Amino acid sequence: xxxxxGLSSNSRIFFDALTSEPPIAYMTENQNLSRAxxxxxxxxxxxxxxxxxxxxxxxxxxxxxxxxxxPTSLDLSSYPHxxxxxxxxxxxxxxxxxxxxxSPVRSFAGIPTRGWDYDRHGVVATLKLSRGTGHSSENxxxxxxxxxxxxxxxIAFLALPGDYxxxxxxxxxxxxxxxxxxxxxxxxxxxxxxxxxxVVDLDYMFTLDSGQVGELEWRESVQSSxxxxxxxxxxxxxxxxxxxxxxxxxxxxxxxxxxxxxxxALIGDAAxxxxxxxxxxxxxxxxxxxxxxxxVEDAVRHGADIGNEIGxxxxxxxxMWMRNNRMLGAVDKLHWLYSAKSxxxxxxxxxxxxxxxxxSPLKGWFMRQAGAS
Amino acid sequence: MAIRPTMARSLSxxxxxxxxxxxxxxxxxxxxxxxSHFNNLASTWWDxxxxxxxxxxxxxxxxxxxxxxxESQPDPTSSNHRRYLDVGCGGGIFAESAxxxxxxxxxxxxxxxxxxxSVAKAHARQDxxxxxxxxxxxxNKAVEDLPVPRIPEEQFDIVxxxxxxxxxxxxxxxxxxxxxxxxxxxxxxxxxxxxxWTSWLTTKFVAEEVVRLxxxxxxxxxxxxxxxxxxxxxxxxDGWGRxxxxxxxxxxxxxxxxWRTVPGGEKLGNYFFGVRKDPKR
Numbered sequence: 328x329x330x331x332x333g334l335s336s337n338s339r340i341f342f343d344a345l346t347s348e349p350p351i352a353y354m355t356e357n358q359n360l361s362r363a364x365x366x367x368x369x370x371x372x373x374x375x376x377x378x379x380x381x382x383x384x385x386x387x388x389x390x391x392x393x394x395x396x397x398p399t400s401l402d403l404s405s406y407p408h409x410x411x412x413x414x415x416x417x418x419x420x421x422x423x424x425x426x427x428x429x430s431p432v433r434s435f436a437g438i439p440t441r442g443w444d445y446d447r448h449g450v451v452a453t454l455k456l457s458r459g460t461g462h463s464s465e466n467x468x469x470x471x472x473x474x475x476x477x478x479x480x481x482i483a484f485l486a487l488p489g490d491y492x493x494x495x496x497x498x499x500x501x502x503x504x505x506x507x508x509x510x511x512x513x514x515x516x517x518x519x520x521x522x523x524x525x526v527v528d529l530d531y532m533f534t535l536d537s538g539q540v541g542e543l544e545w546r547e548s549v550q551s552s553x554x555x556x557x558x559x560x561x562x563x564x565x566x567x568x569x570x571x572x573x574x575x576x577x578x579x580x581x582x583x584x585x586x587x588x589x590x591x592a593l594i595g596d597a598a599x600x601x602x603x604x605x606x607x608x609x610x611x612x613x614x615x616x617x618x619x620x621x622x623v624e625d626a627v628r629h630g631a632d633i634g635n636e637i638g639x640x641x642x643x644x645x646x647m648w649m650r651n652n653r654m655l656g657a658v659d660k661l662h663w664l665y666s667a668k669s670x671x672x673x674x675x676x677x678x679x680x681x682x683x684x685x686x687s688p689l690k691g692w693f694m695r696q697a698g699a700s
Numbered sequence: 701m702a703i704r705p706t707m708a709r710s711l712s713x714x715x716x717x718x719x720x721x722x723x724x725x726x727x728x729x730x731x732x733x734x735x736s737h738f739n740n741l742a743s744t745w746w747d748x749x750x751x752x753x754x755x756x757x758x759x760x761x762x763x764x765x766x767x768x769x770x771e772s773q774p775d776p777t778s779s780n781h782r783r784y785l786d787v788g789c790g791g792g793i794f795a796e797s798a799x800x801x802x803x804x805x806x807x808x809x810x811x812x813x814x815x816x817x818s819v820a821k822a823h824a825r826q827d828x829x830x831x832x833x834x835x836x837x838x839x840n841k842a843v844e845d846l847p848v849p850r851i852p853e854e855q856f857d858i859v860x861x862x863x864x865x866x867x868x869x870x871x872x873x874x875x876x877x878x879x880x881x882x883x884x885x886x887x888x889x890x891x892x893x894x895x896x897w898t899s900w901l902t903t904k905f906v907a908e909e910v911v912r913l914x915x916x917x918x919x920x921x922x923x924x925x926x927x928x929x930x931x932x933x934x935x936x937x938d939g940w941g942r943x944x945x946x947x948x949x950x951x952x953x954x955x956x957x958x959w960r961t962v963p964g965g966e967k968l969g970n971y972f973f974g975v976r977k978d979p980k981r
Contacts, residue, residue, distance in 0.1 A: 402825040589748070629760040630797030632827065636748045637756040638797075 430597035442581035448503035590634035729874035742815035745791030788864035792820035855883035885979035895924035945976030
């Protein structure tokens, strides 16, 4: 992993896993992950999967008068009843909301969130490279990730198998609009420029409706040093962008005030939405799932109702809420740190990167945080 | 200032208490004042933030202790179709969880407070599993009111008395009434609080007066029973606790952490106690 600052270009940090160490992180495309999960679900006999179905409604069961007319009748008034577009209704002992930023489960449970919008958009795209990828010659499974901090936000380039790479470019909403409106060739030129040119050059190129290809060519021809291109300090040149792969989404910080209420648990983006600059969103969601699964397992072993807060869910909330809150806070500070365009903070953050680079144990700690959340 | 009278009462009983008088007395187990106290608590029994929160949090430890007793002496006659009798079941915290376990055949919960039994019955309707006939049954009775079993098929693998004997007037006859319900090779399991300086400080003074973790009057320190007293009682019983079939385990509530087992804690405060009815030779 190579990280550098767009405003003080001598501040670089290389997170290179030694060959004896496990990799920092694994990159996988969403569809591979989804396929693995679906395959696993197929192996489990007790799972019913509702495919191509959406949630139409969530509400509590009918209230039952107390004392009940029939003392042996079932009382599901505390169970969330989920009605599907296929007209099935499921009464859930435990309803897990893994339903994203605008979680309907969270709304049903009445759990408020705190947070703010970053006034930034994440532009994503799948890129085809001109030659090779970041694969090292000794171990083709090992690839290099690149991230450059620009004042509008970081641009990150993560190699995928084959000659492909995925792009995550955090930038202002007007710049994101401009990127999406460019022709494929000009978009590719902007990506190449963002890893190579100075911030002033890049800012100027954003003001053009078209013609970025020519701009890049001219500006590179007058710059003296192209050394970085040779020794792999910056990513390979992008040849083309996969058609239809350019998309953008608004960046937000959100944190649910709690992850659990009676018979409800929130995980992943339904519980927390994070700035993508440290690549922690998926990792946090996976850690949520692991923690909740282990709380459920423990509850089952002790005969507890898995929808009960004391018997099961409190443990998940206690284990993950504070931990995620710290991660959200740390990544938020990083965003503000790298949004600064001038002043002492630019010098200090360059010093910070160089210091971390020089101190191996500290660097190791950062690598573990980035990889194994 | 309001705490003064309670402190004075407890201190006097601390200094003046005769060691074994309660274990040798001879009348009914149910205390009317205790029943009325728990009648008043009934509605909050299942409130996750109510006064029974500590009992809910203790429940996994109860199962761990039961499991450790059974595992200490594996008995093929009580493995996969376990029957539980939960005496003083309250709102059903332990009874429900026992009835959910895959090896459980039947759970009977009894309690002298009619209000807590109706709370327990109403709460059990929230789980479809408990609609299976015989899986979980509640009766508003004291143990003395149950018919004494005559054959092993009517007896239980586990007879549990969790946080019960400290609310009983005369523990010895009460325990004696429970013994016939245990199957040969089965266990009588209880949890209670030792009568010590630390338990007075934690359960009476801190829990009821300072932080109000439990309602005032929940505990009567002078009724607490020490582990040594229980050991003495069961050594005097013929056919109990042979070959290591007698275990105890201290535990402690750590604020912001929860219940933890404490080696030797049975001499300090809360503890579990298990004794096995000798199997037939």
